[in-house]
Amino acid sequence: MAEHSIEKKHLSESMEWLSNSIKELFLLTDGKGNIKFLNLPFEQLLQCPLSEVSDRSFVTFVHPEDREKVKRNLLFRKKDEPFRPFTHRCLLQNNICFSLRWETSEKAEDGWMRTVGCLVDTETTAEKPKRQIGEGELLLLDSIENINEVLCIYDIEKNEPLYASPSFESFWGFSVEQSYKNPEVVSSKIRNVSLKELQGYFSTPSDKPREMEFELQGEEEFSKWVLTKIIPIVGEEEKISRYMCISYDITPLKEQDLLVKKWDKLGMIGQLAAGIAHEIRNPLTTIKGFLQLLGQETNTPYQELLLSELERIEFIMNEFLFLAKPQQDLKLEIKNLNKDLTDIVDFMRPEAVLNNIQLDLECDPSLPLVYCESKQIKQVMMNLIKNAVEAMPTGGNISIQTMAKPDGYAMIRVCDEGMGIPKERVKRLFEPFYTSKEKGTGLGLMVSNQIIENHKGTLVFSSEVGKGTTACILLPGAEKERLV
Structure with a gap:
């Protein structure tokens, strides 16, 4: 008998310890809706000890506008009626108003109710007496609190937000409280919509749904595209007093759209290249041949200048023609990139010396062999070295380095000490056709990137204005390719 009493005592103490240790709110009511037990977190929230609220109707703590809902959905719910999580407001005597969400509830045969929930938010009604959400809106909010999209309810007359879903902070990058205190913190992150235009969307009542698309600036270079749908809510007297705003992250769709546009441009350039190749190449060869004969006969000082311009035209033609060639035309062979790079550096060193530039090559002897078309890789390296030379009009050093990566890749780095490239231009x-050079075509880097992608590699640029630019090429080693 004594052992049973001790066991019962320990069990009672353990249950009390458990209910007071959890963060959730626990409520026990009898068949009349009177409080029989609540745990310590709930006592602290109600600002009353259990001894003072025991046998008091829980409805007395509920906001007057929500009492019928609490009676219907919780306290006097029928035994066979399934419980559905819902949210309601509580109002204390010191004008503190907070919202509770009841997640689970069980009703016994005699009508006693065990319920577990959590705190949603808290505010002082004396400071914000009318920032309340109606019952219909709360029923809707109960169903959207776990979605990734951001839902907000905005009061047109008071020009302030009434509600923001839990995903608000992770989506925008700041808390709901910050947006309440300073709504302009939202507009400061929007790039392509002015503050005046943004305010106009919300301050002007409209009976038709509207959409707003903008770019949201993030940390450093990261940004995302957002689509916000603004839906009018009709209140009393058939008057539109609020907006429901739903914001979606459409960055993947935007990136896909940009990729489609990029390939459309490439397709257009490929068709253009195929069309003009036969029309220009033959007369170009003829002009070049007769110009060389004319130079031998007349010894004109303009021959070298004319030939250099014709060679430039031929170089541009070759870049166009590369875009017209399908990828399957590649004739891959196992090559030692160190040897190819040595040949290229030796070839371009005289031009670098004329521009007061020192070319330094550091080859890793353990660099893996790669499957590649040697001429195309050489073309890429010539483009990168030429760009580096042009980026240093007053001279400097260009460092070229090869390195074996642990994952079986071969890496090539080209570093200059030039003017650097602004972050917005690196992207x-x-x-195609994007260039900052007076005589540039905007095709060199695009062609280089296409060549590296055709070799299943990557070409990445990093730059800092005033300090220089680094181009990094990664190509899969021959052994890695064989395993694939």
């Missing part, structure tokens, strides 16, 4: 380096 656009591979776009």
Whole structure:
């Protein structure tokens, strides 16, 4: 008998310890809706000890507008009626208003109710007496609190937000409280919509749904595209007093759209190249041949200049023609990149010396062999070295380095000490016809990137204005390719 009493005592103490240790709110009511037990977190929230609230109707703590809902959905719910999680407001005597969400509830045969929930938010009604959400809106909010999209309810007359879903902070990068205190913190992150235009969307009532698409600036270079749908809510007297705003992250769709546009441009350039190749190449060869004969007969001082311009035209033609060639035309062979790079550096060193530039090559003897078309890789390296030379009009050093990566890749780095490239321009380096050079075509880097991609590699640029630029090429080693 004594052992049973001790066991019962320990069990009672353990249950009390458990209920007071959890963060969730625990409520026990009898068949009349009177409080019989609540745990310590709930006592602290109600600012009353259990001894003072015991046998008091829980409805007395509920906001007057939500009492019928609590009676219907919780306290006096029928035994066979399934419980559905819901949210309601509580109102204390010191004008503190907070919202509770009841997650689970069990009703016994005699009507006693065990319920577990959590705190949603808290605010002082004396400071914000009308920032309340109606019952219909709360029913809707109960169903969207776990979605990734951001839902907000905005009061047009008071020009302030009433509610923001839990995903708000992770989506925007700041808390709901910050947006309440300073709504302009939102507009400061939006790039392509002005503050005046943004305010106009919300301050002007409209009976038709609208959409707003903008770019949201993130940390450093990261940004995302957002689509916000603004839906009017009709209140009393058939008057539109609020907006429901749903924001979606459409960055993947935007990136896909940009990729489609990029390939459309490449397709257009490929068709253009195929069309003009036969029309220009033959007369170009003829002009070049007769110009060389004319130079031998007349010894004109302009021959060298004319030939250099014709060679430039021929070089541009070759870049166009590369875009017209399908990838299957590649004739891959196992090559030692160190040897090819040595040949290229030796070839371009005289031009570098004329521009007061020192070319340094450091080869890793353990660099893996790669499957590649040697001429195309040489073309890429010539483009990169030429760009580095042009980026240093007053001279400097260009460092070229090869390195074996642990994952079986061969890496080539080309580093210059030039003017550098702004971050916003680095993203656009591979776009067709995008160039900052007076005589540039905007095709060199695009062609280089296409060549490396055709070799199943990557070409990446990093740059800092005033300090220089680094181009990094990664190509899979021959052994890695064989395993694939």
